[in-house]
Amino acid sequence: MSDDETRWWGKPLDARVYHVFEGEHPLAKSLCGSWSMGYVGGEPEVDPESDTYREGEDCKASSRKAGVLAGENE
Numbered sequence: 001m002s003d004d005e006t007r008w009w010g011k012p013l014d015a016r017v018y019h020v021f022e023g024e025h026p027l028a029k030s031l032c033g034s035w036s037m038g039y040v041g042g043e044p045e046v047d048p049e050s051d052t053y054r055e056g057e058d059c060k061a062s063s064r065k066a067g068v069l070a071g072e073n074e
Contacts, residue, residue, distance in 0.1 A: 006024050007022050007045065007066055009058075018058050019031070020065070024039045
């Protein structure tokens, strides 16, 4: 991630779980590569220091790439 890129949580309409997106682009791509979603502002930013992966509510691949998924057995 470049210094000027923002990582944020988003849940596309047809998605079952939240994904991590990168950049404040009109059509940002999820870190897992499965979804695209427009950034409109106000979405919660990802904070690897305080955010934790929630089983069944967050995308595991996106969480892992964002540094939110802790431990190797997750």
